[in-house]
Amino acid sequence: MKLKYSILLIIVLLISSCDDEGINPVYGCMNPDYEGYDPSANIDDGSCSDTNLDLTYYDSDIYPLFLINGCLGCHTGFDNGGLDLSTYNGTINGSNNGSIIDLNNPSESLLFTTFYENGLMCDNIGICYSWDQLDINTIIAWINLGALEN
Secondary structure (H helix, E strand, C coil): CHHHHHHHHHHHHHHHCCCCCCCCCCEECCCCCCCCEECCEEECCCCCCCCHHCCEEHHHHHHHHHHCCCCHHCCCCCCCCCCCCCHHHHHHHCCCCCCCCCCCCCHCCCHCCCCCCCCCEEECCCCEECCCCHHHHHHHHHHHCCCCCC
């Protein structure tokens, strides 16, 4: 009788000691586009939802970035491929080549992917403007939040 219970106990201990594919769970934000992103996380705990980001608007947050970073030198009116970043509607409508904002996949938005890894945005004649990572993150947050006007 003791042998049966010992075997049963061993089986129960073996089964309960197994974990999911040998990976220790690390809960956190798994989306690199959000503040609070945890690169070590392997289980998304929902902490990077839209409610964790301050609301970001074109008029108060995005337009000033376009202005101070030199975008409006080329992208005002309908020059340079039809991209007008000087207005909300112009930004949302995109260029002659289509939308620059992908609300379904914000990190693939042309407005974001145009930046090089070191934060430079270069114009057609090779002049590059350096963008601060915080400014780039603001643009990403704006797109993630639905590209709100004001």
